Amino acid sequence: MKVAICDDSLVLANQVDTLLHNYDMKRFDVDVFTNPLRLLASLADNYYDFFILDIEMPEMSGVVLAGQIRDFGNANPIIFVTSYKEYMEDVFALHTFDYLIKPLTQEKMNQSLKRLTNYLGLQSRRFTFTFNRTSHSLDLTEIRYFEKNRHTVLIHTRDQIYETSMTTADVLAKLDHRFVQVHQSFIVNVNAVKHLKNQSLILNDEIIIPISRKYQRQAKIAIMAALREMMS
Template sequence: MIPVKVIATDDEAGVLLLLHSILSELDDIQLVGTAENAVDTLRLVKERDPDLALLDIELPDMKGIELAEKIQKLKPDLYIVFITAHQEYSLEAYQLYAYDYILKPIDKDRVKNTVRRIQKAVQAPEKLLTKYASGLKKARIAINSSYERVFLKLNDIYYLEKQGRHTLVHYINGQFTTRETLQNFEQRLGTKFFRSHKSYIINIEQVERVINLQGSSYYEVKFKNNTGKALLSRDRVNTLLGLLES
């Protein structure tokens, strides 16, 4: 069994010692680093490639929620659990990709149960995938939406649409919102997807029509078996047509 790698961040040394003690009682869980501030946490994410980050909300150099956003840009599939004394942040924390929100004083069993759930999610693919695992993993994406983590096949996604501070994901079974930005999705989705407009990313393989909107500075993109539509900027038309015809 491949160990699940964990990092922990808190400006209280006693909390870090307690978390170390709790995690040491779990099989196949490896605490690969601790930090007392956001800067060191980001360094750990880059250097240790963890699967799970246990984060305090209140840090001396940065709010934990802001840190979570930065971590998501570095490693979008990283699980984040907030451990804090500040209950008032709970809703915002969940909206910002947190898998769980554990209040201080820390409940040992609560931490163990949360880590075990994440462990199952991280390790399950190692049990089920064949030698073609790497290719299969690339065909799927995990997206955080409010209180849940949605796992989609890439080809089930029609397009993504920026709506204010959120992104609306249009896929085969409907749609849902996430706080992840289009910029982040561009880095994660791969070559099947194309930034057609500042507010849209489209799945090239799902495109059925490109329509010239008379009197408009934009084109319209329509998709197979879907009533939705995305905008296409005129300066990106030739690039998209080249991709569709290749």
């Protein structure tokens, strides 16, 4: 797994790096940043499976940095590290995975990493489908939303749109709690949601997905429940 650590203190950043490698030396490929702007610049060329961010940094707070990571389109887990509990409400609005209070210990990090690796293991499920006699398989994390288009389904990822002949029921049967039907024509990955409004969802790339009246109540409940489950 590729990990980005950002802390303005190189000593503390290296401490986090050490805790990661003590947990599993071979599992993590770590990039350490002491400047949030350099981490943001690296996103153009690097894909990180998760982030560990200090909150109190002079150039840019970890909360602002996390928001910009989300704006970039990366919805992967974020673990915040801080000396204070006062930021909890702010950071959980950013789909935070965990919130660790300093001083860090190996036990604290191990517990968080165990939950994280279990969560990422669940994410490795794949969506298989066939179209024009060709079989395809996508990691569920790649899929942002499904769109029903008459007799076919369009599968939207960040880089490509696939098409298959399936019923909505067949699509839902292949998915997990991260996916919520919000409209007769749309099923959305909650990890791709940036804002939830009364009659629409705004995704991380500013795509607007309508929420129909029929699905409005259950969609909101399901999205909030899915987000809580991912954080638990």
